Amino acid sequence: MALVEKVRLSLGTAIQLGLEAGFLDPCFTTAFLMTYRDGKCNANCAFCPQARESTSSSDRLSRISWPVYSFDEVLDSLDTIDTFRRYCIQSLNYPQAVEDVASILKELRVKTSLPVSVSIHPLDSTGITRLHDAGATSIGVAFDACTPELFDEVKGKKRGAPYRWETHLKALQDALEIFGQGNVTTHLVIGLGETEKEAADFILTMNKMGISVGLFALTGVRGTTLEKEKPPELSTYRRMQALRFLISHGYLTETEVVIDSEGALKVELDASLLGVLLSSGEAFRTSGCQGCNRPFYNERPSGPMYNYPRPLTPEEAADALALTGW
Numbered sequence: 001m002a003l004v005e006k007v008r009l010s011l012g013t014a015i016q017l018g019l020e021a022g023f024l025d026p027c028f029t030t031a032f033l034m035t036y037r038d039g040k041c042n043a044n045c046a047f048c049p050q051a052r053e054s055t056s057s058s059d060r061l062s063r064i065s066w067p068v069y070s071f072d073e074v075l076d077s078l079d080t081i082d083t084f085r086r087y088c089i090q091s092l093n094y095p096q097a098v099e100d101v102a103s104i105l106k107e108l109r110v111k112t113s114l115p116v117s118v119s120i121h122p123l124d125s126t127g128i129t130r131l132h133d134a135g136a137t138s139i140g141v142a143f144d145a146c147t148p149e150l151f152d153e154v155k156g157k158k159r160g161a162p163y164r165w166e167t168h169l170k171a172l173q174d175a176l177e178i179f180g181q182g183n184v185t186t187h188l189v190i191g192l193g194e195t196e197k198e199a200a201d202f203i204l205t206m207n208k209m210g211i212s213v214g215l216f217a218l219t220g221v222r223g224t225t226l227e228k229e230k231p232p233e234l235s236t237y238r239r240m241q242a243l244r245f246l247i248s249h250g251y252l253t254e255t256e257v258v259i260d261s262e263g264a265l266k267v268e269l270d271a272s273l274l275g276v277l278l279s280s281g282e283a284f285r286t287s288g289c290q291g292c293n294r295p296f297y298n299e300r301p302s303g304p305m306y307n308y309p310r311p312l313t314p315e316e317a318a319d320a321l322a323l324t325g326w
């Protein structure tokens, strides 16, 4: 019997594993697991249904529901599926979190040699090494906010939460040493009140450090402090996606990123070259670890699609590119 008794699975993952009824999607390439605890996270991020002070149902993370299963049952069900390309473990912040994630990793490693990413609160280098040695192939520590001031407001001091900007940065630097470049990620939520310049500067800084950025659109989930906040303008989100894509592929340098008089992000690249680089629509797909698609994490099935979990049609790609205004 596994040391960890229970885990949560994203509903989509549970369906793919045959643990719930539903549509079997051959494009569902990442299995999402979340640590289980009886209660909420010790942290208090203003947008998160798992936050200490949120009144949301505790089976939610963003728009997705995460039912609880016996971990043994989940491990058995893994024998029935070969469409996953990656596993992703999301951890809440609580005293046993590292122990639990290490145990989950060890059991998964008996079953699979696929990449396993862990998204967790900042750890010291001993904790990071522990997860690396237990079988994690990449690690993410989510900044979510792009400036120290916004960070304090949505998940740090002003939330009575344990997080500090400097500690997040240090954990990511240590993770780079232990996991190596290309295996360390952070998250950025667009729509928390940042300017396009602030978000762009954050993406540029992370890219320079060798940390990849997964983009999320603010989603006002009922029961969270930010439940009434609107999602970001789609045009702003498209510019951030395009910037992240161009920078992370080395198609753009920092000096080619400018802000116009309206505060909107522009890039100094030839329009025809931009068309070549962005017309496939790749830039507008879900970003994060390789192979991650997080279907409907931020968006209602009726749209708008902030992050496409699949290749875009030529029309969708043209519309997304046009929205950048570039």
Ligand code: SF4
Residues within 6 Å of the ligand: 041, 042, 043, 044, 045, 048, 049, 050, 051, 052, 091, 092, 093, 121, 155
């Ligand atoms: S640390 Fe993660 S799970 Fe905990 S409140 Fe913040 S976003 Fe939610």
